[in-house]
Amino acid sequence: MELNKIEFYMMNNPIRRWLQKSIEFKTFKEFLDRHNLSLEGKAVLDAGCGSGYSTKLIQEFRPAELVGFDIMPSQIDKAKKEYPDLNFFVGSVLETHLDSNKFDAVFVFGILHHIPRWKDAIAELYRVIKPGGVLLIEDLNKDASHFFATYFKLDHPPEAYFTWDEFTHQLKETGFEILEEKRIISKGVGSFLCLKSGGE
Template sequence: MNNPIRKWLQKNIEFKTFKEFLDKNNLSLEGKVVLDAGCGSGYSTKLIQEFSPAELIGFDIMPSQIEKAKQAYPELNFFVGSVLETHLDSDKFDAVFVFGILHHIPQWKDAITELYRVLKSGGVLLVEDLNKDASHFFATYFKLDHPPEAYFTWDEFTNHLEETGFDILEQKRIISKGVGSFLCLKN
């Protein structure tokens, strides 16, 4: 997540969409406990800080990215960890943000289950990701690491969110029908 184009998209499209979702549903993250899952170099975590949470934690599986995050944003809290097993307390977070990492994870369903576990009842999951068609396109034409075993359709994705126990409050296809954003509430 060190690409200037990716940062621009994240700030001006993805984050803006999440902000609109929260505003439309009268949800404030001020004074809340918030997690940024798969934060990369910390840019997304810095954006989330705009919501004035009481506690904000970011993690990524890549130690080199967490090192960059700690150097760039020493005031924020980062750790190396996996979205499949965060080792965080259950029912801890009021909100979890996920900016485009699930299409890299063959066990993406397990990741959603883990994020559900760490959210408080009534907490929100804000997730942006690529579906099967977009993942295939970027893997084929841009040689990006999008493993085919991690591909999902929007029907598969939304069905799993609901089966896990999330209510989908908002969803929007952004950039193309292959990129989607979701606001989900933990029952």
């Protein structure tokens, strides 16, 4: 799978990186701080890491293990060249081939709106998170996905569209407890901090 040229450029430019650092990552950091959650010395996964910039941001938390993956070989090639000290692999969020109950935290920066089987992706993320671990996920709802698909010709398949009610219902149905949610940038972009129950 590859993004079209327009979307590939939009995912790999200074404006996107600024948004990711100054709004999306900042929101995740605020969530963790408010809940006194430290990732230092923990195992962390960046699902759908693209060219690796988000993984580099996550390194700020000083995890003991940090892994990033993306379904696009071109993005992973770029990530390995830019951040040779970090660990990346080509993989699918629908089937990561990672161990169950492995990660203390999983970060997801806006990939589910590309995936018609987004509910299965949430289930796979749940599987790889340890009991007591957290999912930090940001994405676009149906309205935002449709807007970008229509006016920017981005590859956002209608089968992957979801409302916020559908999205939060699926998170809860899978087994996550939503600790926090926030609309960022617009009502169409949302960030969530979710807990996989069962920890101490």
